[in-house]
Amino acid sequence: MKSKQVGVIGGGQLAWMMAKIAPHLDLELVVQTPQSDDPAVALAKDVILAAVDDGAATNKLANLCHWITFENEFIDLEALQSLAKQRVCFRPSLDALAPLLDKYEQRSYLKSIGLPVPKFTNLSAIADLEAVTDFPVVLKARRHGYDGQGTFIIKDRAELTATWNRFQCPPMLLEEFVPFTKELAVMVARNAAGEIIVYPVVETHQENQVCHWVIAPAAVAERVTQEINHIARTLVDKLQVVGIFGIELFLTDDARILVNEIAPRTHNSGHYTLDACDISQFEMQLRTVADLPIKTPKLKTAGAVMVNLLGYENSHRDYQSKRDRIARLPHTFVHWYGKTESRPGRKLGHVTVLLSASELSRANAIAKDIESIWYE
Ligand code: ADP
Numbered sequence: 001m002k003s004k005q006v007g008v009i010g011g012g013q014l015a016w017m018m019a020k021i022a023p024h025l026d027l028e029l030v031v032q033t034p035q036s037d038d039p040a041v042a043l044a045k046d047v048i049l050a051a052v053d054d055g056a057a058t059n060k061l062a063n064l065c066h067w068i069t070f071e072n073e074f075i076d077l078e079a080l081q082s083l084a085k086q087r088v089c090f091r092p093s094l095d096a097l098a099p100l101l102d103k104y105e106q107r108s109y110l111k112s113i114g115l116p117v118p119k120f121t122n123l124s125a126i127a128d129l130e131a132v133t134d135f136p137v138v139l140k141a142r143r144h145g146y147d148g149q150g151t152f153i154i155k156d157r158a159e160l161t162a163t164w165n166r167f168q169c170p171p172m173l174l175e176e177f178v179p180f181t182k183e184l185a186v187m188v189a190r191n192a193a194g195e196i197i198v199y200p201v202v203e204t205h206q207e208n209q210v211c212h213w214v215i216a217p218a219a220v221a222e223r224v225t226q227e228i229n230h231i232a233r234t235l236v237d238k239l240q241v242v243g244i245f246g247i248e249l250f251l252t253d254d255a256r257i258l259v260n261e262i263a264p265r266t267h268n269s270g271h272y273t274l275d276a277c278d279i280s281q282f283e284m285q286l287r288t289v290a291d292l293p294i295k296t297p298k299l300k301t302a303g304a305v306m307v308n309l310l311g312y313e314n315s316h317r318d319y320q321s322k323r324d325r326i327a328r329l330p331h332t333f334v335h336w337y338g339k340t341e342s343r344p345g346r347k348l349g350h351v352t353v354l355l356s357a358s359e360l361s362r363a364n365a366i367a368k369d370i371e372s373i374w375y376e
Pocket of ligand 1: 118138140145146147148149150151175176177178179180183206209210248260261
């Protein structure tokens with residue numbers, strides 16, 4: 001076993017961005033991912049070509065690595081538990097992940113530790129459906145949802161019934177629709193010594209349940225920042241997390257903060273840290289996992305806006321000329337994940353624009369300028 005190898009379950013863009021920083025920390029990444037053209041494969045030291053929920057493949061990964069971490073939570077927890085008993089070092093631990101993998105269980109866990117969440121219930125019988133009186137409501141697949149896939153905003157009972165039936169009536173998370181004024185997010189990391197660092201709170205903009213852009217830092221009252229910091233610290237402390245988590249939140253018009261979702265890994269809302277912070281979320285994950293020193297990251301500029309480059313057609317194009325046009329904008333960094341296939345809604349890359357203090361108020365307009373080049 002080589003002490004400097006970190007195994008990563010998942011080989012998408014998050015692992016790809018982790019793989020870029022690994023050599024600077026004297027670490028090597030081995031990824032477990034199903035496709036040989038997944039982004040991280042080209043940069044990884046070694047690859048286990050297998051599904052992320054293939055426990056036998058993770059056993060092979062464990063034989064090559066000192067620690068195993070995650071870029072994807074669609075894992076088979078039970079299969080991994082037998083490996084943990086054989087002293088495979090998962091960071092975060094499987095105990096920290098266990099309450100978070102299912103959206104209903106995650107909500108129940110957050111409530112049990114006193115964190116504020118939207119009102120929710122488990123939809124598992126007709127009676128649950130008939131008990132709903134206030135619409136709209138939000139219906140969510142309990143597992144394997146991402147980028148709004150598996151999340152449905154439902155306007156009335158007929159639509160609720162039809163949507164549930166379409167999925168053949170599995171248990172699903174049913175929750176109040178939160179008429180938020182802003183969506184916020186924060187990254188929080190904790191190491192094995194119990195040191196916790198919290199990144200700046202950011203504002204995220206979703207369209208049709210998919211994140212389009214992120215503004216860092218969020219323009220919110222100090223009380224909001226403090227409360228979110230408290231939520232972040234409470235969560236990683238209770239779970240004894242070693243690693244980094246993303247937390248998505250709603251801010252309501254009566255200034256309440258509600259936790260929407262926890263991502264037990266790096267997160268799209270933290271991509272701005274690559275260019276705008278002295279320690280990116282990917283470096284922070286590796287530092288906590290490999291017991292390297294951590295410190296509170298600092299913004300290198302007054303702020304930043306991160307815009308996702310989402311697929312808008314089925315194609316094999318590489319969009320080089322659009323990327324070049326965007327890259328010529330001032331203080332702009334284009335990150336292209338090298339995916340060989342574009343599909344509508346697929347994350348193909350992202351752009352970060354660093355902002356001076358006088359440009360902060362233009363963040364939305366700058367995001368729209370980039371989108372008008374990308375989607376033109
Ligand atoms: P995913 O895991 O697919 O990202 P989320 O639960 O984060 O799903 O939902 C995606 C988006 O849908 C959120 O960012 C938000 O814009 C919207 N959304 C989700 N839940 C609610 C809710 N309870 N009330 C209002 N909007 C919601």
